[in-house]
C-alpha cells in the first residue's frame with residue numbers, strides 16, 4: 140500500500156470513527172421525531188421507486204395525495220408495464236414533469252422483460268433504467284433493499300454542506316464529489332452483525348433532519364441533535380452556508396393556445412366540439428392532450444395591433460392546413476380571451492388563449508389591446524434556438540388530433556395549464572349555450 144493510499148484509508152477510518160457518535164445521536168432523534176410518510180410503511184423497492192420519482196420536483200405534501208391512488212391503480216411493475224400510457228398520465232395529472240411518468244412506464248416494461256417484474260438490487264442495473272439516476276438508485280437501494288447506498292438530495296446537500304462548512308457552491312463537481320463521499324461515510328460498513336434496517340434509517344434520518352431542523356433559512360441549531368459535530372454552527376456561519384451561485388433571472392415568454400371549434404373550420408358535427416391535439420412524445424408534456432399551442436411568438440417589436448406576432452399565426456396556419464387538413468384560408472387570431480401565468484424551466488410564461496378570428500369580430504371594431512398591454516409592459520424576448528425547452532415541437536404540433544365534446548374534455552390527461560384551458564372553455568361554452 141502506498142503512503143498516499145494508507146493516509147487516505149486512515150482518513151476514512153478516522154471519519155467513520157468520528158461519525159459513529161453523531162450517527163447514534165441522529166438515530167435517537169429519528170426514532171422520536173422522524174416523519175411518518177405513506178411510502179415508509181412497507182418500503183418495498185417498487186413503492187420506494189414510485190415515491191422517489193414522484194418526489195422529484197414535487198413537495199411531499201402534494202405527493203402524499205397521489206401516492207396511494209397510484210399504487211392502487213398500478214400496484215406493481217407488471218401492472219404499470221401493462222397500463223395504457225394515457226391512464227398513467229391521467230393518474231399523474233397535476234404532478235407535473237410528465238416525462239417522469241412516461242419514463243417509469245418504460246422502465247417497468249424493462250423490469251418485466253429482464254427482471255421478472257422485480258426491480259434489480261444492483262446500482263448499475265437500476266441506473267440503466269429510464270428515469271433512474273444516481274439519487275433515485277441510492278434511494279431504492281437503501282430504502283427499498285436496505286443496502287449501503289448514499290443519497291444526496293436538496294435536504295441532505297444543505298445539511299452535509301453545513302456540517303462540513305463547505306465553501307464551494309454545492310452544485311459544482313468538486314463539491315458534489317465531497318458531498319457524495321460524506322453521505323457514504325454516514326453509512327456503517329457492511330457487516331453481518333449490522334442492525335437490520337440501518338441504511339434505510341440513517342438515510343431517512345439525514346433527510347428528515349435536513350428538512351425539519353437544518354432548514355434553508357432558519358436552521359434550528361439549538362435543538363439539532365448533531366450540533367456539536369457541525370462546523371458551520373461552530374463558526375457561527377450556519378445562515379450563510381451553503382452558498383449557491385445566484386440564479387439567472389427567468390426569461391419572460393409568450394405562448395399562444397388556440398381554441399378551435401368545428402364551427403370555426405366549417406366542419407360538420409357539433410359546432411362546439413373542440414380541437415384537441417396529443418403532444419408529440421419528444422416535446423414538453425409529450426403524450427398529454429392540449430389545445431394547439433405555439434411558442435416563440437416573437438420579439439416585442441413584432442407584436443401586431445392584435446398582440447400576435449406573425450410567427451404564431453404562421454405556425455397556426457401551417458398546422459391547420461397540413462396537419463388538420465383545413466381548407467387554405469386567411470386565418471386570423473382573435474383577441475386574447477384570457478391569460479395564465481406559469482413557469483417552464485427557466486421561462487416565466489404568459490399563456491394566452493385566443494380563438495380564430497372571424498370576419499364579424501373585425502367588423503365590430505373590437506378593442507385592439509395588445510398582449511404587451513395585458514402584461515404590464517413586460518418585455519417578451521425572442522427565444523434563442525439553443526434555449527428552447529421544447530424545440531422539437533417545431534417539427535410537429537401534434538402526434539394525433541381529434542374533435543372532443545366540451546363535457547368530455549376532462550377525460551383526457553392534460554398538463555396543469557392544459558386543464559385550466561379546458562375548464563375555461565367548458566365554462567364559456569356552457570354560458571354561451573344558456
Ligand code: SF4
Nearest residue numbers: 353360363366369377
Ligand atoms: S447545527 Fe445547525 S447548521 Fe449544523 S446541522 Fe444542525 S441545524 Fe444544521
